[in-house]
Amino acid sequence: MTARSLPLFLALLAIDAVSAKDVEQVQSFVQQYCLECHGETVQSAGRRFDHLSLSEPDDKSLTLLADALHALNRGQMPPKMNGVPRPTAAETQSVIEWITQTLETSENSRRPASTVMRRLSRFEYVNTIRDLLGVHTEAFDPTSDFPQDTIEEGFDNIGEAQVLSDYQLQRYLNVADAFLDKAIFFSTSEPEQQSYRFGPRDMADFDSYDRARVVWKLNVDDRYMEIGHGQPVERHTTYPKRFSRKGVPADGYYTIRVRADAINRLDHPYDRQMMPIDHSQPLKMGLWIAPEPRFLLKGAHKGRQLVKVFDLADEQPRDYEAKVWLSKGSTPFVHWINGIKSKGVIKRIGERYHPEVMRLNQYLLDAAKDGDSTAADTAKLLARNQGNKYLSDVYDGPRIRIYSMEIEGPTYDSWPPASHRTLFGKETNPQGIDIAETVKRFASRAFRRQLSAEEVDHYKRFVESRIREGEPRGQAIKLGLAAILTSPRFLYFDEGDGTTLGPNALASRLSYALWGSMPDEELFKLAQSGKLTDPHVLKGQAERLLSDARSAAFVERFTDSWLRLDTLGAMPPDQKKFPQYYNFRLESAMKQETRLFFGHLLENDLSILDFLDSDYTFVNDSLATHYGISRVSGEGFRRVTLPAKLRRGGLLGHASILTLTANGVETSPVTRGVWVLENLLGTPPAPPPPDVEPLEPDTRGTVTIRQQLEKHRSVTACASCHSKIDPFGFPLELYDPIGSFRTSYGERKIKHPIDASSVLPSGQAVSDERDLKHALIANKRQFTRALTEKLLTYATGRMMTFRDQQEIDRITEQIGSDGYGLRTLVSAVLTSETFQRK
């Protein structure tokens, strides 16, 4: 036994000593209540428990214990029959707990102590392709129909859990081909840059709209396009007609400049209550990309990409500009993104303020013809208006005007574009490409290690033989590269079979942890020279990667995995009940807040305890309105100091967390309690016993969720876990399914005040979520430990086991004495022994 493992060994002994007493109890329970029917003489259902080894359960014992747990949970055993002795509820409960714990420990001990060979997750695959080929994956990403990666406790990069299917392999083949088509520019000359200028007459198609009923989109005297209606998911988009059939002519950067302004945002004569827009927000114009013309069709919003949102100046035409990479065939379009959503609103305004312009429509005429007398009367009334002005001539409500749209491009940083240069340098003639050299360089980068000519010889021969068979040289080279992108040496991480990672594997682990992508040139070189394993060098590189913009991948993916931000919107909030979630694009704003918060802590090495409570957060105008923060205007996010009365400090104040822990319709203290236990305290509760039927909510009467849960907790099988879960959820009941603060349940008539108090398992009483946050901070060691474990899991691609506890404890202690800085913690994780072990 080495000196290093000694303390761990002692720790294990300590655990055993504690459980020995429990084992005795369970043993006597079995003796007393089970053996009569499952013993040496009688073996009901073929099960006997007299040979159970409880102190060190083997596989057979574990299976039997799982069966027993099942029966106990359902209350089936011991059978309710005369003469059969039955245990007390408390006795049963403690045995249930012991078995649950034992099964979990055994499960944990089966986890591999080293990372099982993992493959690129979809997220990593796309990032790697971006860096390896230099292609613009933000504009072109054909991986959307990859099968979903297996998620293990929030992580999609756990080697042991990942699977590869034939379906996935097929996608790899197709996608490699598609990406290479985007990257390679053999024998093409630089497309000529064009400048297009579109006036109102050249945009979209407004002929089909009935001018009379609503202001919608109107070309006003060829001066501007007036838009009186708009929403994030817009059916009627404003695009240049020129690109409506084929899109832009070539891949490249395009500068899109739109001249626009906001009209009558505040200065309009109509009742603001009639108008469901936020008058305190600037009117905003969204710029989208339709990757193919068919996404311009009114129902095809799913494939569109929102690239930018502009705050429009009031009554002041200005140019709003964005430079974006467009794929050939895509079309940019704009629209009023925070506008009036319903046509009905404008119609009602017209009826109330401008009755003289309301027109007849076919619907009314038809109804009148069918004998509807009300319709006939209305039709008669409206007939008088036929010669009058149109509503759009007199409408004075808020709207936006688009004066022109200019598109310039394509332009390139260089020719051939960066992607082609990355692969072949400046040569665009396939005849001038050195196949051996190209294949070797590309495969070395793709496989993330320097390869010898022999190692890639089969690729070289493959390309050459295809050329000999008559395939065009450029085509054959492309196929060779596609093959490399299908190789398991690209798709999987080769971390060898040793105990400590070699420098190449270490470089990859580091760059995938922080960038979600392949190492860059500098990291490659340090791996190649072997210097990376020097602790100072490793630390320096971790610091360098963290400071690089690509570390946004870490912020994005780790918050997805740790906090389950990726599940935000998986149970979409009800569209009717929470229209603001959609109208003001709160989902993306919520995500943004949490990511900015994490990024802020990371960048400035601020205390991780800010995750538990803080006096600041990040908002834009929509989220500020959601939180009740005043005087925040505009789409951009900013750090705001929270006034004391606003209880938005820490993650538990973030609408993102409060929304993803609700189901879109209702909140549940259980779901939120489980989230706190799993993600903040690192003590996930055991899954519910499988046969307990969930409660069916009955909201007709006066029952609150608390009362329902109390009923639930009166069932023995439920009580033990729920007494640990629910207390963390009750204080968060003060937030509704999209994280709005509330003090009562129910709508309109029936209201129940919310009781946010609870008694934590420690015995501490809390009155609401503010107390809960304090309690969590008081328990900061456990939180630090939980976060450390999550970080290590993320960075290594495997679940932590009891063998890792010592290192986790060490880091926890160190961070505690170093001031709890997030950057310090991440750095400690990336230089830890656990991180560097296979």
Place this chain on the structure above:
Amino acid sequence: MLRNETINRRTFLRGLGGAALALPHLEAMAASGSPAVPVRMVCVGINYGFVPQLFFPSKTGLDYEAPLLLKPLERHRSDFTVFSHLDHGVNGQGGHAGVHAYLSGILSKNSKGFVEANMSMDQKAAQHVGVATRYPSMQLTSGSDINNLISWSSAGVAIPPVESLDTIFSSLFRKADPQQLSSLDARYAAQASILDLVKTDADHLRRRLGNRDREKLDQYFTSVRSVEKQLSQSREWLDRPKPSVDFQLPRDADSLDLVDRVPVYYDLMALALETDSTRVITFTVNDLGPNSGGLGVNKGYHQLTHHGKVPSYIDELSIIERFHTTQFARFLDRLKAVQEPNGRTLLGNTMALLGSGIGNASSHSNKDLPLLLAGGGFRHGEHKSYEATPASNLFVSMLQRFGMEIDQFGRSSSTLTGLKVA
């Protein structure tokens, strides 16, 4: 467009077995005097399930009174059976997270110990079809929800369904020109050669790895072999023209409201079966989409399923659920209208299952799944009630009817008692 053509095509190509190529058209079969008309399978999944008391009749047997949701199906009464108290037991529990176990009976997270993971019934059937049809199976949805996918491969991977009606129509019936076909052929050939080449790297890795890592690499090898087979079979299908049908896809079909799109999915499904383009289809309905799907309800679908027993909520919810059974009834009409060479209607040769992986969305229960099986040549007309019976037993019976010689599927205990072939 070429790329889309292939990608979409690949999307459908699943689980090709090793059977010999069959003739593509039933007419051809009939002409050649072959009486063997294949059995088909359609599984419709309604991801929010049905309100139990509106779906299950109170009486069992032949003379049950149809509850609200079965009323639209009354005219088909003798052609379907409704089952109660079938479910996946503890293996399918998870509330909404249990929906994906509808056709497998096994939650994906628990699938590791099983040889065929949590493979769903349709994929099992697709293995049996092999290359006999252009698409061994198709997965369709009126609105994709990545958390509620119901078709799972034997590797334990969910197969993303196709939502676009235009894509579905195109895959089935739009003909590619000769140039497209030959470039597709070259592409498949090139991909096959790539797979051959990368084995060298796989061997290289194998030598460097420990046992646990080798298991992962084995998945790679298995996938390579499987794709190789699929590629060669895809190439053979390229030479066979797609069937011509007298069907006009509505203009802007994909931007229609749900009420107008759902019938089109069913129409395309009926045509796909009639032309023997595929014999196995799954179709899922999730949320309503924009404009409340055009159903005229005021509250959200999910919100309504959380009705808390409030009558006005249940009334509104039943509008949506009745729409589902009405559309299914219309689908059965379509299948009945097609006569097949073996003297049965297309419905007589098609097992059409309507159901869900959730038993009661209001309580998030996965017990007592709503399950209704029409057609397929079974003796129908009853409401059958069971006790402690795995729903997978029904799947075994269906797979047997499909022609498979199996007596076990997922967590089944036997075939489904009392379900007999007519």
